[in-house]
Amino acid sequence: MIPEDRLHDIAQRYAFLEAKMQEPLAPAEIAQVSREWSQLRPVVEATEAWRRLCGEVADAEAMLADPDLRSLAEEELPPLRERLARTERDLQVALLPKDAADARPAMLEIRPGTGGEEAALFAADLARMYQRFAESQGWTFDVVEEQATDLGGLKELVARIEGEGVFARMKYESGVHRIQRVPATEASGRIHTSAATVAVLPEAEEVDVQINPADLRIDTMRSSGAGGQHVNTTDSAVRITHIPTGIVVTSSQKSQHRNRDLAMQVLRARLYEMERARTEGARSADRRAQVGSGDRSERVRTYNVPQGRLTDHRIGLTLYRLDQILNGDLGEVVDALTAHAQAEALAQLGA
Numbered sequence: 001m002i003p004e005d006r007l008h009d010i011a012q013r014y015a016f017l018e019a020k021m022q023e024p025l026a027p028a029e030i031a032q033v034s035r036e037w038s039q040l041r042p043v044v045e046a047t048e049a050w051r052r053l054c055g056e057v058a059d060a061e062a063m064l065a066d067p068d069l070r071s072l073a074e075e076e077l078p079p080l081r082e083r084l085a086r087t088e089r090d091l092q093v094a095l096l097p098k099d100a101a102d103a104r105p106a107m108l109e110i111r112p113g114t115g116g117e118e119a120a121l122f123a124a125d126l127a128r129m130y131q132r133f134a135e136s137q138g139w140t141f142d143v144v145e146e147q148a149t150d151l152g153g154l155k156e157l158v159a160r161i162e163g164e165g166v167f168a169r170m171k172y173e174s175g176v177h178r179i180q181r182v183p184a185t186e187a188s189g190r191i192h193t194s195a196a197t198v199a200v201l202p203e204a205e206e207v208d209v210q211i212n213p214a215d216l217r218i219d220t221m222r223s224s225g226a227g228g229q230h231v232n233t234t235d236s237a238v239r240i241t242h243i244p245t246g247i248v249v250t251s252s253q254k255s256q257h258r259n260r261d262l263a264m265q266v267l268r269a270r271l272y273e274m275e276r277a278r279t280e281g282a283r284s285a286d287r288r289a290q291v292g293s294g295d296r297s298e299r300v301r302t303y304n305v306p307q308g309r310l311t312d313h314r315i316g317l318t319l320y321r322l323d324q325i326l327n328g329d330l331g332e333v334v335d336a337l338t339a340h341a342q343a344e345a346l347a348q349l350g351a
Contacts (some may be wrong), residue, residue: 130161140165
């Protein structure tokens with residue numbers, strides 16, 4: 001059942017926001033009004049499509065009473081009713097309660113788990129996959145911190161991803177990913193299994209998290225870019241330690257001022273996620289629980305290279321085009337995870 005009263009309220013609010021955007025507003029207010037307008041737009045568009053189809057179905061049903069038009073109505077009604085059912089479901093999905101963080105940029109963190117250097121190489125593969133996926137979506141992908149191994153793997157990557165609906169699309173990537181393949185260094189051709197952890201956190205705004213400057217220890221140090229290429233540069237890297245929680249964040253870009261800003265963004269995101277976990281009860285308060293220990297058995301997804309197969313264990317999805325996925329073609333996987341979450345939410349509403 002579609003709640004007509006709620007649709008009416010949303011339409012009124014949407015019209016108010018549209019009018020508001022024509023007024024001279026402060027930058028912060030413009031951002032807030034635009035964000036809410038963008039969130040309501042899919043609901044308004046889905047409502048208009050649903051109402052239009054309801055009218056078409058009603059007109060076709062009325063034609064059944066006319067002997068001259070009955071056969072035409074009987075031909076038109078089945079596809080119309082099918083479209084109406086799909087549109088009604090789309091509207092129900094649009095009306096689902098939204099995660100307040102869905103529209104925010106995301107902080108992506110990747111670290112190798114079990115598997116030694118092969119795990120570090122897999123972490124680098126995941127980083128490339130997400131960067132290419134971000135580029136395909138028109139998002140920006142800014143590396144905050146990157147620690148590379150001598151063989152081209154990653155000890156750690158922290159990146160900020162910004163664009164439309166980033167966290168909504170990326171949040172289901174959190175967890176332990178494992179890969180099964182023959183390492184280049186394996187002379188006997190034996191398949192190895194290694195793992196990497198992925199954490200996707202919504203970026204927090206300053207109003208979300210109040211940080212007492214007295215709780216911070218800020219250190220500067222020499223940058224040590226990928227492979228130690230920049231060890232002779234000035235002391236531009238910044239390390240911030242949040243003393244109450246023990247969280248340590250590092251940013252090693254060229255600008256010390258930029259590093260401080262990026263590190264604070266990551267720190268706020270981690271503290272915000274801890275608070276979200278505490279208040280919502282939907283996630284563990286310990287960030288490590290989000291990604292597990294990095295053990296091979298705690299996996300959300302397996303990448304089997306010899307078979308060219310990707311399996312997402314949470315929804316039973318298996319695809320046999322691993323090369324394209326690792327090259328950034330992640331849309332089908334993300335869409336399937338989103339659709340599964342929406343179906344579960346609709347089922348809970350109907351229970």
